[in-house]
Amino acid sequence: MSSIELDDITVNNQHVLKVINTNVLPTVYPEEFYKGSLNGFSKFAYYGEVPVGAIKAKLIVPQHHKVPTSVYIESLAVLEPYRHKGIGKKLVEYAIEQAKTSYVHELTLHVWVKQPEVKQWYERLGFEEKEVIPGYYSQQKLDQPDAILMSLKV
Amino acid sequence: MSRRGVPLATNKEDANFREALKLYEAKQHRKSLKLCEQVLKKNSHYGEALALKALLLYNLKEDDCEVYVEKALAVSTTSPVLNHILGILKRQQLQYREAAKYFKAALDNGSSNKQIWKDLSVMETQSRDFGSLAHSRLKYLDEFLGYRANWTSLAIAYHLNGNLEAAVKTLNKFEELAEGKLGPNEMYEHSELLMYKNEIISEFDLERALNELESTETFDKTGQLELKAKYLMKLGRKQEAQRVYRELLKRNPDNVSYYHQLEDALGTRERSAKVRDSLYSKLQAFYPRSDAPKFIPLTFTTGDLFKERVSKYVLDQLKRGVPATFTNVKPLYKDLEKAHVIGAIVEEFYTKSSELSPLCWVWTTYFLAQHYLQLNQLEKSLELISKAVEHTPTLVELYILKARVYKHFGDLQTAASVMNEGRLLDLQDRFINSKSVKYYLRADNIDKALEVVSLFTKNEKGENGLKDLHMMQVCWFIVENAESYKRLYFANLKDEELSKKYAGLALKRYYGIVKIFEEYWNDQVDFHTFCMRKGTARAYCDMIRWEDLIFQSPVCCRAVLSAFGLYKHLISNSKTDGDEDDAMSPVRHDKKAKKEKAARAKALQAEKQHLVAYADDEDILGETLIGGLDLFESKFFSHDHGDLETLSLNEVQFELQFAKNKMAPVLVALSKLVKISHDTYPPLAAHILQLKYATANKDKITQMLASKGVEKYYTEWDQPWALIDKYCVRSTLDGIKGLLAVYDLKLAQLDNDKVREEILEATKLLQPIEQLEILKFL
Incomplete structure (x- = not known):
C-alpha cells in the first residue's frame, strides 16, 4: 500500500491542479482560478509520490464582517483510479484543520445537483445540505445548473 | 639585458x-x-x-x-x-x-x-613535443631543486616520452631526498605519486610493480586493490586475482565490471549457463540490494531458466512500481526471442496488475508501451501510452514516452506539444525542460525552444539564453539548433535570401561546437603546471590522453560531418543557379523595391538581437562561414586530430581529399572506413564505385591511382549490384542511406532508376520518421 502525503502547490507545479480538476470535475474554471491557487489553502495529495488529488480552499469574509466566518472549498478532486483510498478524506481533514487554526467554525462548498454520489460522500464526512441554489452553475453550460450548498460545523 | x-x-x-x-x-x-x-x-x-x-x-x-x-x-x-x-x-x-x-x-x-624553461615546457607539452620536453623540465629542475613539483614534472615528461625507467628513477630520487621530511599536508600528493610510480613500473615490470604495490602506503585503497587484481590477472595468477575481486565487490557491490572481472578470474565465462547462474545466486545472497547479480544472469541464461529469472526480475520491479523497469531490461532486447518472452510475461501480469494498485497498473502499461515501441509496433504502443496518460494524467514520464511515440510516427509537431504538456506539470524539472527544448528544435520551432530553454539559463536583461548556452558549452542544444537551421535551409531553397540566412546560422552553430572543443584544448595549458603542483599525476596523464582524441568526440564529429554536408550542398547549389541568376533577374531600382529591402533589413536587425551567441560578435548570422571547401577545411578540419579513428571524420576526409584530387589520403580514409566498420559501413559501396567510375573529370594519373587503389576492395566490375548488396543492408536505415549515396553518384554504369526503386521499396519497411528522412532526398 502506497502512502498518502500532502504537499504544497507551488508556482512550478500549479499546472497539475488544472490537469486534475479538468480530468475530474464537470465544471470548467477560468485561468484566474489557477493563477490564484497559491493563495488560500491548497494542497496536492500524493499517492506513492504521484500527485493524484488536490484541494483548493479559501477563507470567506462576508460583507460587513471583519473576520472570516467560514472556509469555502473551491475545488476538491481525486483522480478516478485513486479513489476509495482515503485521499479525499485526508484533503477535507486538511481543510478542517486549517479552519480550526484560523478560528473559523464552518466549512462550506457547492455540489452539483446531478451528482448525488458526491453529495452522499460529503454527508458521510458530516456535511449537511443547507440550501439549493438555482442556476449557480449557469455559466458552466451544464444541463442542470443548480447547486447544493453544503456545510460542516467544526 | x-x-x-x-x-x-x-x-x-x-x-x-x-x-x-x-x-x-x-x-x-x-x-x-x-x-x-x-x-x-x-x-x-x-x-x-x-x-x-x-x-x-x-x-x-x-x-x-x-x-x-x-x-x-x-x-x-x-x-x-x-x-x-x-x-x-x-x-x-x-x-x-x-x-x-x-x-x-x-x-x-x-x-x-630561468623561468623561461618552465614556459617552454608548457608550450612543448601543449604541442606534444615530448622529445624536447624532458630536457626543458630537467633544465628547470636544475635551477630549482627544492620543489617536488619540478621532480614530478620531469618524471611525467620522461613517462610521456616513453622513457619509463628514467621516470621511475626521478620519482625515487625525490622520495629518497624527502624521506622522513614530509608533513601531513603533503601526504596526499605523496600517496598519489607513489601510485603513479607503481603504474609506470607496471608498464615494464609487472612482478616488481606487484611487489612494490603491497607495501605502498596510499589513500586510494580501491585503486590499489584494482591495480593488484589487474596485475595478478596479467601475470596469470587468477586464483589470487579472484580473491581480490571478491574483496572489491565487498567494497562496492554495484560495480558491474567487478562481476565480469571476477568471472574472468574464475574462468566461468566459458562454462555452462547453469554454473554461472549458481555463482550469481550466491552473489545475490551476499548482496541482496545490488542490481548487478540479479541482472547479469539474464544476459547469458536461455529457455526456461531465463524465463524464470527474468520473470522474477521484471515483476518484482513492476510490483514495486519502478519506473525504469523497461530501461533496465532493454539491453536484453538485442535478442528478439528474449524480447518476446519478456513481453509475454508482462502481458500476463498486466491483466491482474490493476488489482494490486493503480500505480502498478500504470507502470505496467508504461512498460508495455515501451516494449511495443521497441518492437516497432507504434499503433499498439500509442494506444497503451494514451490509456496510461488518461488514467494518471499527472505523471511526467508518461508524456515523455507519448511524445517519443509521436516522434517515431514522424509527427514532430505533436511530439513537441505533448512533451511540453509534460513539462508544464513540473516547471523546475530540468530533464523534461531539456527534452521539450530538443523536441521543439526537432520540430524546427526554434523560437519556442529558445523561450523554454531560457527558463534555465542565466539571461542578461532582455536577452534569451543563447549566449549562456554557448558560454556553458551546452553542446546538445547547439548541435540540435544547428540541425534545425540546416533543415530550414533545405526547406527554403527557393528563397535565396532566406535559405542563405539559415545556412549561415547553421554553420555558425556547428562552428560553435568546434570552438567549444578548441576551448577544451586550450584549457589544458594551465594544467601543465597546476597538476604538477598538486601531484595529481595519474589524473593528469589520463587528461593528456583524453585531450589527444578530443576532436574525435562524438558530438564534435557530428558537427563536422553535418557541416560538411551543408558546405557540399551550398557549393553545388551556387554552381547551378549562379549564372542564370544574373541573366534572369534584372536588378530592380524602383522605390518599392528599395522600401521592401529597407523593411527586410530592419526586421533582420531586430531578429539578430535574439540570435547573438557571443559577446561582441560581428558575424551573428555566420555569413563569413559560407564559402567553399577551403573555408570548411580551415574552420572545421584543421585541428591536429592525430589518426582519424571515427567513421564520420574519415568520411569527411574521403570526400574532401577526393575533391582535391589527392588520392593517397583518399585511399587511407577508405581503408580506415573498412577497418573501423569491419567492412560493413554502407557508404563504402558508393565510395568504391565513385573511385572506379566517377573520376572522369580528373587527370589521368589521379584516375589511374583511384582505380588501382580500389582493386584491393573489389574487382568484379561486371556485377556492381553484388557490391551494393554487400554493404547496403536493405532492412536498416543506414543501409538505405548507403543506397542513397550510390543514387547520388548518378553513374552511367548503373541503372539509376533501379537504385531509386530499390530505395523506395526498402523504405516502406522503415518507421515513418525514418521514411521521411530518406524520401526528402528523392
Whole structure:
C-alpha cells in the first residue's frame, strides 16, 4: 500500500491542479482560478509520490464582517483510479484543520445537483445540505445548473 | 639585458624600455605603449621595443600587431629579450609551437631568465613535443631543486616520452631526498605519486610493480586493490586475482565490471549457463540490494531458466512500481526471442496488475508501451501510452514516452506539444525542460525552444539564453539548433535570401561546437603546471590522453560531418543557379523595391538581437562561414586530430581529399572506413564505385591511382549490384542511406532508376520518421 502525503502547490507545479480538476470535475474554471491557487489553502495529495488529488480552499469574509466566518472549498478532486483510498478524506481533514487554526467554525462548498454520489460522500464526512441554489452553475453550460450548498460545523 | 653590451640603464632608451616592460607586467598597457613609442621615436631599430609594441597592440586589440613582429625580427633574431616577448605573444595567440620556438631561441641566445624553461615546457607539452620536453623540465629542475613539483614534472615528461625507467628513477630520487621530511599536508600528493610510480613500473615490470604495490602506503585503497587484481590477472595468477575481486565487490557491490572481472578470474565465462547462474545466486545472497547479480544472469541464461529469472526480475520491479523497469531490461532486447518472452510475461501480469494498485497498473502499461515501441509496433504502443496518460494524467514520464511515440510516427509537431504538456506539470524539472527544448528544435520551432530553454539559463536583461548556452558549452542544444537551421535551409531553397540566412546560422552553430572543443584544448595549458603542483599525476596523464582524441568526440564529429554536408550542398547549389541568376533577374531600382529591402533589413536587425551567441560578435548570422571547401577545411578540419579513428571524420576526409584530387589520403580514409566498420559501413559501396567510375573529370594519373587503389576492395566490375548488396543492408536505415549515396553518384554504369526503386521499396519497411528522412532526398 502506497502512502498518502500532502504537499504544497507551488508556482512550478500549479499546472497539475488544472490537469486534475479538468480530468475530474464537470465544471470548467477560468485561468484566474489557477493563477490564484497559491493563495488560500491548497494542497496536492500524493499517492506513492504521484500527485493524484488536490484541494483548493479559501477563507470567506462576508460583507460587513471583519473576520472570516467560514472556509469555502473551491475545488476538491481525486483522480478516478485513486479513489476509495482515503485521499479525499485526508484533503477535507486538511481543510478542517486549517479552519480550526484560523478560528473559523464552518466549512462550506457547492455540489452539483446531478451528482448525488458526491453529495452522499460529503454527508458521510458530516456535511449537511443547507440550501439549493438555482442556476449557480449557469455559466458552466451544464444541463442542470443548480447547486447544493453544503456545510460542516467544526 | 642589453644586447649592445652597454652597461645597464646607461642610456635613456634602455631605461624607458625597462620601465615599459614593468608597466606591461602591471597590465598598464596604454602607458607602456606610450613609453615604447617614445623609445622607438629615438631609435626606430630598437628590436625589443618593437616586439613589446607588437605584444601591447595585441593586448589592446589594435591592428598592426603582425607588422611589428616582422619589424622586430628584421632587427634581430637573436636577442633573448626580443624572443622572450615574441614567445609570450605567440602563447597569447594560442600558437603553441611558435611560442615554444621563440622561448627556445631566447634560452639558446643566453637569456638569464630561468623561468623561461618552465614556459617552454608548457608550450612543448601543449604541442606534444615530448622529445624536447624532458630536457626543458630537467633544465628547470636544475635551477630549482627544492620543489617536488619540478621532480614530478620531469618524471611525467620522461613517462610521456616513453622513457619509463628514467621516470621511475626521478620519482625515487625525490622520495629518497624527502624521506622522513614530509608533513601531513603533503601526504596526499605523496600517496598519489607513489601510485603513479607503481603504474609506470607496471608498464615494464609487472612482478616488481606487484611487489612494490603491497607495501605502498596510499589513500586510494580501491585503486590499489584494482591495480593488484589487474596485475595478478596479467601475470596469470587468477586464483589470487579472484580473491581480490571478491574483496572489491565487498567494497562496492554495484560495480558491474567487478562481476565480469571476477568471472574472468574464475574462468566461468566459458562454462555452462547453469554454473554461472549458481555463482550469481550466491552473489545475490551476499548482496541482496545490488542490481548487478540479479541482472547479469539474464544476459547469458536461455529457455526456461531465463524465463524464470527474468520473470522474477521484471515483476518484482513492476510490483514495486519502478519506473525504469523497461530501461533496465532493454539491453536484453538485442535478442528478439528474449524480447518476446519478456513481453509475454508482462502481458500476463498486466491483466491482474490493476488489482494490486493503480500505480502498478500504470507502470505496467508504461512498460508495455515501451516494449511495443521497441518492437516497432507504434499503433499498439500509442494506444497503451494514451490509456496510461488518461488514467494518471499527472505523471511526467508518461508524456515523455507519448511524445517519443509521436516522434517515431514522424509527427514532430505533436511530439513537441505533448512533451511540453509534460513539462508544464513540473516547471523546475530540468530533464523534461531539456527534452521539450530538443523536441521543439526537432520540430524546427526554434523560437519556442529558445523561450523554454531560457527558463534555465542565466539571461542578461532582455536577452534569451543563447549566449549562456554557448558560454556553458551546452553542446546538445547547439548541435540540435544547428540541425534545425540546416533543415530550414533545405526547406527554403527557393528563397535565396532566406535559405542563405539559415545556412549561415547553421554553420555558425556547428562552428560553435568546434570552438567549444578548441576551448577544451586550450584549457589544458594551465594544467601543465597546476597538476604538477598538486601531484595529481595519474589524473593528469589520463587528461593528456583524453585531450589527444578530443576532436574525435562524438558530438564534435557530428558537427563536422553535418557541416560538411551543408558546405557540399551550398557549393553545388551556387554552381547551378549562379549564372542564370544574373541573366534572369534584372536588378530592380524602383522605390518599392528599395522600401521592401529597407523593411527586410530592419526586421533582420531586430531578429539578430535574439540570435547573438557571443559577446561582441560581428558575424551573428555566420555569413563569413559560407564559402567553399577551403573555408570548411580551415574552420572545421584543421585541428591536429592525430589518426582519424571515427567513421564520420574519415568520411569527411574521403570526400574532401577526393575533391582535391589527392588520392593517397583518399585511399587511407577508405581503408580506415573498412577497418573501423569491419567492412560493413554502407557508404563504402558508393565510395568504391565513385573511385572506379566517377573520376572522369580528373587527370589521368589521379584516375589511374583511384582505380588501382580500389582493386584491393573489389574487382568484379561486371556485377556492381553484388557490391551494393554487400554493404547496403536493405532492412536498416543506414543501409538505405548507403543506397542513397550510390543514387547520388548518378553513374552511367548503373541503372539509376533501379537504385531509386530499390530505395523506395526498402523504405516502406522503415518507421515513418525514418521514411521521411530518406524520401526528402528523392
